[in-house]
Amino acid sequence: MQTSKDSQNLDTPALTIDSLVDAQVAFMQQWLRQQAEPLSIEAWQWFAAQPLNKYVSADDLQHLINDWLLNQPMTDVIRKDIRDILHTIIYHPVNDNVPLSELVDDTQVQTLANYVGSHEQQRNILIHTLVGNETFADLLTQTLYHAINDFMETTLDKAGAAGKLMKFGRSSFEKATNRNLDEKLQTYLHRNIKDLARRAEANAQEHLSNDEVARLLVSGWARIKDQPISQLQNYLSDEPGNSSIEHIEASIQQSYNRLRMSPYLHSLVSASIDTWYANHQGDSMATVAASLYIDDQAMTQLSTALLPVVHDAIESEWFTAHIREMLQAFYAQPAIKEGLMFNNK
Template sequence: MQKLPLIEQLIDAQLDFLDQSFSNAENVQAEFQQFYLWFRKQTLQDLWSFDQINQLIQKQILATPASAFLIEQIAEHIRFALVHPSNENTKIEDVISVLTIDQIAQYVASKSGHRQRLIKAVVNNPAFSAMITQLIQHSIQDYLDNSVIAKSVPGVSRFMKMGKSVLENVTDTNLDDAIAKYLQKNILKLSQMSESVLNQHFDDEKLYHFQANLWHKIKSMPLAVLKNYIEVQDLPKTVAMGHDIWDHIRQTDYLKQQVHDGVYAWYIRNQQHTFDQLLRDLNIDASLIEHELSHLLNPIIQQLISQDYLRGRARLYLEKFYYSENTLKILNIE
């Protein structure tokens, strides 16, 4: 394409004008504010459909696996937080309000119905019954074999063993088996007793005071105590295991349907809301957008100008415009 002097001069003049205009931070801020004034008045349904939002989330979050680098960075950030030097001098009560702890304690203590149902489910579980049976058996056997009285009083140990032997001969059964059968026969009654005892020990008032006492024991501990319960050196492995769980569930039809329906419900509720309202729901107000974000964007635009990126992209389209057939006719250039 033959370069024409007049058109080249017009293009250069316009590019100089754009450079001069956008090198002024006030102009950049004014343009951004004008754009935001327009954007904040648009409703969600004016710009994006439900299908567009859903497909974006499904593709970028559910269909896209996390990279090995991302997993590594998550583990590294957790490790950094756990080993940070300030953890040694920062107490638990410095970062958690006692009022919050008290509210949690009151809330948990007040859920007596939930707590009683949980206790009932636990004590009636076969695993709990088996544990109680074994515990009682071992306790009785331990008492017979290692009783303080049997050890300290001469002859008592032999008497207890003899009594056990006589009982086994009379009943024609092993004492351990007899105890086991008795416990199995009466396990329902034992479970009911366990449930009653647990409910007595975990009533609303006792549970509240238990939580309060626990808080007073731990509040002065440094945050570094967390390292006693989290193996820092195992973080790459534990974070990877957490990712394995997510990596499987993100591919299930269950989660895909949950996300689809959740996004749809949100979209229906908000489709007629303006972006100004949607941003306020996210605790982002107009001043943050108009001032803070524009200050962040201005250095980027200045870099675009100084590196001639903006000038190069603008020239591409100006050349297409000025050398188009219609523009040449307007300028009366053949």
């Protein structure tokens, strides 16, 4: 006679290790999917309570900055992104309708003007830049020379016989002095304009008061502040093969490569990291994160945003395979196999 226990055994399919593993894999994936969000928040709360120096040392930060950042040049991808982003920003149509004052506030200009005006050294540097700059004197010399030369050539061509006589006189002068008249004219202008510029600079530094220098800066800003930002494009070239943006990016790259390999910069970075670490090594991760405006609310928003990625990862083939491999290794242990009454394939 068949007992009820025997009848139950006949009605219930035999449970193998493989089928048990499959059931556990499915259960774990479903459970992790449902618990992903609260688990991530709890993980953050646990991590936030840990002290910084428990997991991160000053040497770790030094290696991170030196090995991952300073020792690596910018990739071609990043350089192209920089060029494209600069081009988008500089030539964006919105710049046609936004004034320069949107970038710099009047109070900032006033503060700068007051600072420069109230410091003699900075004031003298500004005056020298505006009035006594040799480059400006050279440009003015060339401008006056071309204007005088153009006037003389135009006048002589229209003067008929008198013009021919003046040209003859010019030729005679050059032969007699063994000097080119154009060269003589440039030398004269250059010497006298530089002398005038030095006198003007000396007078300006002697007579311009602090308030006058400050007003000079403010009034100069007032003349340009309402111009659209797109006016800056006039000082740039966007022609293929002669792009200002490419020159700017190349200059940034050159400066970056020079500085990142400089022992000077490495010394400053090392000292800065040591200073920062000494100030914060006892802080919790939450305190450090809070200085970057990362708090529980921010982490909750980040967790919610990342949930689709987490769900896809849980359902992925690689994650399923790892869970199955782990469970199979667990049930393959001799002690587990002996302790369980399962039929094995």
